[in-house]
Amino acid sequence: MPSVLAYHRPQSLDEAQKLASGKNAVLIGGGTLVIPEVLSNPSSETEIIDLQSVGLTGITSENEGNETSIKIGAMSRLSDLINNENIPHLLRELCSKELPSTLRTQATIGGTIAERSSESILLSGFLAINAEIQIHEKNWIPLNEYLQSSPPTGIVTAIKFFGPSDEFKSCFHSVGRTPMDVPIVSAVGYSKSKGNFQVSFTGVAEVPTLINASDELANLNPQGDFRGSSDYRKHLASVLYTRIAQEMQA
């Protein structure tokens, strides 16, 4: 019988951390991915650790030197970002595109990060703007480092990035079956200052992937599926990269 052996709602991060080390423990943010998976598996035995009361909500801005750092608590819902004026426009748009109305009110930023989905355009957006994440009791690390290493354990507590500067430029391009379909390949371009830009892709590797120069495209070896073969995905990456390069250099 698909069995949820226990449900915990820890009141602090330390308590959550302790519970999370249990044998059958599974953390949930919103649970949009975990809950259907647990319930569809007749042989699962799970202890759910719900992070809703550990105090990881809130979106704050701080001045660091002459830049503004924006920090988002891991239990913020995607809808919280959409409704927050301090969040850069592109990220808010990516939140709207990532999930439809009925799920973005439940899914969390922490869950999105920990899931490391290769198709997450929101994660790709964070990656393009050099976001850093924090895991409980650990230092901030660049999101790119987190995504490129093997899946780490621990509770994601927050993500932060620098707000847009004067010369900042960003854009989003994607190819999908329909306008709001999960893109086959998508690309977020980001330029902090004129002359430099980087592009973050979905759909070309196991996790969202950062490309800094066009020759790196040749190293991609995407997995194909019925929506797009490996070769086609590579072709799309190259088309989207060229478009973004033109836009960034314009």
Next chain:
Amino acid sequence: MKISFSLNEQQVETDVELHETLLQLLRRRGMISVRYGSDSGETGAGAVLIDGQLTSTDCMLAVQIDGHDVLTVEWFNKPELHPIQAAFVATGAMQSGYSTPAMILGAWELLNRNPNPTEHEIRDMLSGILDRETAYVKPVEAVMRAAALMRGEANEPFGPVYLPPLTDGKNPVDVSPDDDAPDASPAVPRVVPSKDVPEMAVVGKPEVKVDAVRLVKGNPAFTDDFEERGQLIAKVLRSPHAHANIIDIDDKKAVALPGVHAVIHYKNTPRIKYASGGQSWPNPHPHDQVSFDNKVRHVGDRVAAVAAETKEIAQTALGLIKVEYEILPYVLDEVETMEPNSPVIHDEEDTEEIYDADKNIVLRIEAERGDVEKGATEADYVFEDTFKVHQVQQVPIEPHISVAWLDSDERLVVRTATQVPFHVRRMLAPLIGRDIKDVRVIKPRIGGGFGAKQEMLIEDIVAHLAIATRRPVKLELDRSEEFIASRTRHPQTLTFTTGVEDSGKLVSQNLRLIGNTGPYGTHGQTVQTVAGLRGLTSYNAENKKFDCDVVYTNTPVAGAYRGYGAPQAEFALEAHMEDIAHSLGKDPIEFKRQNWVKVGDELNIAPHLGERPAGPDDIDEYPRITSNGIEECIAQGKRSIKWHRKDDPNWVSPKDQPNIRRGLGFAFCMHGTAIPFLDMGGCSIKINDDGSFNMLVGATDLGTGADTVLGQIAAEVLGVPLSDIQVYSSDTDVTPFDTGAYASSTTYISGTAAKLAAEKVRERIKERAAKLLNIKEPCSIELRDRKAIAPDGSSVSIEDIAMEAFHLEDHEQIMGTASYVSPECPAPFAAQFAEIEMDIDTGQVTIIKLVMAVDCGVAINPVTASGQVEGGMLQALGYAHCEEYAFDETGKMINDSLGPYKIYRADEMPDFEVFLVQTMEDSGPFGAKAVAEIPKDGVAPAIRNAIINATGVAINEIPFTPERVWQKIRESEI
């Protein structure tokens, strides 16, 4: 575990199971407006407001809600409607209404936050609530109008705009580029009236749906909204293999699991052959199914079923059933399956009338008129093109669901989401060893069907289990089962060979078709026959031939899907005709016009194609086209889509966007209305004390508005408003027989039955009125405004006539029953236009606008009729553009959930515009023809032809997904 939360502003403390979802908890507590559509949040049918925000409830545990606030539509429900509910009612914003409560909650939240939302914001709010019926057109309008009302602004009453005709009804006209279509909200049907159609009181009016209030309030309406005491839950064990023999089943452990009441499979159910397609008796052969077989023929095929106290116990029991399989090779492709080394899918001895079991050919269909070979030799040109169309699913948001129990007389009762209750009763009885009289089938409201529910799909399972356990048993499919174990559209390979004279006249047309029915025949014959009909009757040619093999494969089973074989055939036909026109250097519309059927033309091959085809010498007179409004449809459509742009190179290839191409495309569409001499409808009407009427129909309203339309027809005859007709459908113990909702038959067939029954009642009312008014000739009396009115102006109310009949003189129940089967099948026509934009570097095609102008005779209700066209175009758009089954190397479908299987949502829809061009079809009730299926026919070819306009590239395979289009562009080196 105990939780406490606020439900509709009442604090609730309750125990929940840890594995219980919020959806289950809310339904358990009577919030039945919260509807099941999926288990992972994809459909939004069960969305509610949590802490004021619209949120899915199916991917959330009930315990997560501890300490939070939940609002459901039940919270709104007062005797009067909330302005949002009223706006949904007024605009006809729901068809089945299954997901309407979620939409209303979302609208309420949005309007609280933003009293003046843009269309984009409304569509964004609706993005999580999938709808297969309204195409979101009227829900968006409803929210706009509710917003205005809540801001204190007045709304104009919602109804059609009436447009002056652009043509004389027969001859084409040039539409000037400067002539703009009138501006109106996209939700508003544009009606082009015909002078042949008289003004009527109820028919032709945008009457509110008879069940609208029930649906906007989320009141009990659907199968799962009613619960029998002591109900068990059933689950089905399904095959993980595409093709395998079952060597043995060991159910001991499952049977021993506490809470399990029955386990059934091939060893303990009778082996009685049947065909599951919900069709008239005798069901077409072969009867190649049994309830549980010792062979599985597709991934998802039935292996065993369990009835248990809870879903979780049933699911666990499935895992305890030990099945020993002998895995066999499998085949998915309809051409490959006929090859010599392909596995034989039906090797059993006891299936009769398979045409050639060794070659997996279920049946051959052949029909010819004239001599196609001779015609082709005599033609100046012969063109041949092959097309491939794929497998898609109906995706009703309410999955298949049935509940069966033994009533106090020990008769078997099945409440089921079906389009064909009478067929189900007849087909089910022998499988469970009962007489028809011992079976009762009740069809409540259905949350969408589109053909998937024109099948006896799961009723036999719940019946077997209810008999075995003597308890009520419910089975509801989950979303994955809907994909792999329900029904789909038939994939086909179609080759048209057409002989053409120099003048452009067609002389011969041959359609070779291979139809893939999956591993069971069910609708194989009918669907392929309709493909032949639709492929070969749209254009005149003296010589025509249909040559078809229906074949078995190991894909999920194909069946009926709105339009039957027409969308497949018309894609191929309209593509083929377009390409011929281009090859001959002719304008495609001109070339098609030269050849399409016009009023008076013979449908020369039609009677030889059908469930009961006529032999070559059986026909004295061939059916002819009796009404055709295509020229007006084309003129309205051209004006709306701005057809002249297709010839403007600066529009097609915008200079500032070198990777973009634009295009416009057209498709001529023709459909049928019911199956002549076969589809039958019945209706019975009785008067009540107050002069109102009860109307019992066997017809099944799938959300199409059939109950409303049938009520309107009766109201028109009886001279009363629609609100005086109480429509009830359908229950095999109570309502008259009806073949069911399919083949575009309800308005035409059941509508005529309703008209005839109402006319019988009207005669009795007139006779009694004549007596009361001292008039000699009852026929001179008219029924109008709830009164019987004599030529001299004297009158008596229908209420007084009823009272007199019941309580004073010559006591009688005034009532009438009638049935109807039609000798004819009048064709609706339509012009489908598409505007697209494509990126030639990536192959991505974006659909900008779809316009359909339909001649459906007289639209009995223009709002529900335009809703049918919108919903049909939405599904046709998915067929053309993004929906498809994908399989892995074991033959398993890999995209069996919504998302990977992509259906359009509200925030990505192209613009839609619908025109209803009236013609008077004398054979239909008040001039009506069909409207529900024709919108499925033209979208794919119109988009294809628009791609040709944009790039010159012709693509003969759908859907137009980016990589497929990109490959074709590369091959043609544009």
